[in-house]
Amino acid sequence: MPQWLEIVLRTVCAVVVLFLMTKLLGKRQVTQLSFFEYLTGITIGSIAAYISLDLEANWYLGLVALGVWVGCSLLIEFLQIKSKKARDFIDFKSTVLIQGGKILEDNxxxxxxxxxxxMQQLRKKDVFQVADVEFAIMESSGEINVLQKRESLPLTPKDLGIQVAPEKPGQVVIMDGEVLDEPLRVSGFNQGWLVEELDKQGTKIKDVFLAQVDTYGQLTIDLYNDQIPVPQNEERKLLYANLKKCQADLELFSLSTKSKKAKQMYEESSKKIEKILADVQPILKT
Structure with a gap:
C-alpha cells in the first residue's frame, strides 16, 4: 500500500475515533476545561497525530493509548462528581481577590x-472602580466573577416596585427568507398573522433575512437589503397613549362637572384606567 494512502486511512480512522471519544467525554470537555482536562486535550491531540503519521509503529497501539487517556479522564470526572475532596484536589479552589472593595494582595x-x-478582568464585567466591588472571586477555571455592591448595581423594575410580565425565549420565525412553522406555532401564531404583520411594515416574507417574535408577540425583522429602513410597529405605544388620554379626559370631566355622582364616577373610572396602565406599561411601552 502506498504511504500516502496509508496516512489517509490512518488519519480518517483517528478522526472517527477522536470524534467518538470526544462525544463520550461530553460538552464540559470543550467548554469548561479543568487543568487535567486541558492536559488531556493536548495529549489526545498528540496521540491522534501519532496515529496518522508514525508509519513505523503499529497504529492500533495509538488507539490503545487514546482509549486509556479517555478512560482516565472519565474516571477523574466521575470522582469529581462524587467527591468534593476529589474536586478540590484535582481542580483548583476558588480564591477571593476582592472583598468589601479591598484587594487581597496575598491572594x-x-x-x-x-x-x-x-483590572482588565473587572472591566470585562463592566466594573471600573474597585471600590464598587463587594466580592471578586477567581474560579477554578480561571474566570473571575464579580458581585458589585448593592448601591452600585443598576436599578431594576423590582427595586422600583414595578411588576413586569414573565420573559420567554424569543422565537425565530423567518430565517433566510423561509418561514419556520414550528417556532411560529410555539409563539401562538400562524402564517396568516405573520403575513399581516409584515404588511403593516411594508414588506414581504421573501425580503426578510431574519424575523423574531418576542415574549409579548412583537415581530422584529431584518431585511436582506440593509439600505431599506425598517418601520417600527407603533401600535402598542399608540394604544398606551390612547389609554393615557382617556384617563386625562376622565380627570378633566370630574373637575368640570357639578354633579357629585358624576364626579365620583369619573374619578373611579380614572383610577381604574390608572391601575390598568400600571399593569400593562411593561408590555405596551417595549
Whole structure:
C-alpha cells in the first residue's frame, strides 16, 4: 500500500475515533476545561497525530493509548462528581481577590495575577472602580466573577416596585427568507398573522433575512437589503397613549362637572384606567 494512502486511512480512522471519544467525554470537555482536562486535550491531540503519521509503529497501539487517556479522564470526572475532596484536589479552589472593595494582595500573588490583569478582568464585567466591588472571586477555571455592591448595581423594575410580565425565549420565525412553522406555532401564531404583520411594515416574507417574535408577540425583522429602513410597529405605544388620554379626559370631566355622582364616577373610572396602565406599561411601552 502506498504511504500516502496509508496516512489517509490512518488519519480518517483517528478522526472517527477522536470524534467518538470526544462525544463520550461530553460538552464540559470543550467548554469548561479543568487543568487535567486541558492536559488531556493536548495529549489526545498528540496521540491522534501519532496515529496518522508514525508509519513505523503499529497504529492500533495509538488507539490503545487514546482509549486509556479517555478512560482516565472519565474516571477523574466521575470522582469529581462524587467527591468534593476529589474536586478540590484535582481542580483548583476558588480564591477571593476582592472583598468589601479591598484587594487581597496575598491572594493576588498566590494566583500570580498582576493588578493590570485584575483590572482588565473587572472591566470585562463592566466594573471600573474597585471600590464598587463587594466580592471578586477567581474560579477554578480561571474566570473571575464579580458581585458589585448593592448601591452600585443598576436599578431594576423590582427595586422600583414595578411588576413586569414573565420573559420567554424569543422565537425565530423567518430565517433566510423561509418561514419556520414550528417556532411560529410555539409563539401562538400562524402564517396568516405573520403575513399581516409584515404588511403593516411594508414588506414581504421573501425580503426578510431574519424575523423574531418576542415574549409579548412583537415581530422584529431584518431585511436582506440593509439600505431599506425598517418601520417600527407603533401600535402598542399608540394604544398606551390612547389609554393615557382617556384617563386625562376622565380627570378633566370630574373637575368640570357639578354633579357629585358624576364626579365620583369619573374619578373611579380614572383610577381604574390608572391601575390598568400600571399593569400593562411593561408590555405596551417595549
Amino acid at each position: 493576588l500573588k498566590k494566583e500570580k495575577l498582576s493588578t493590570d490583569e485584575l
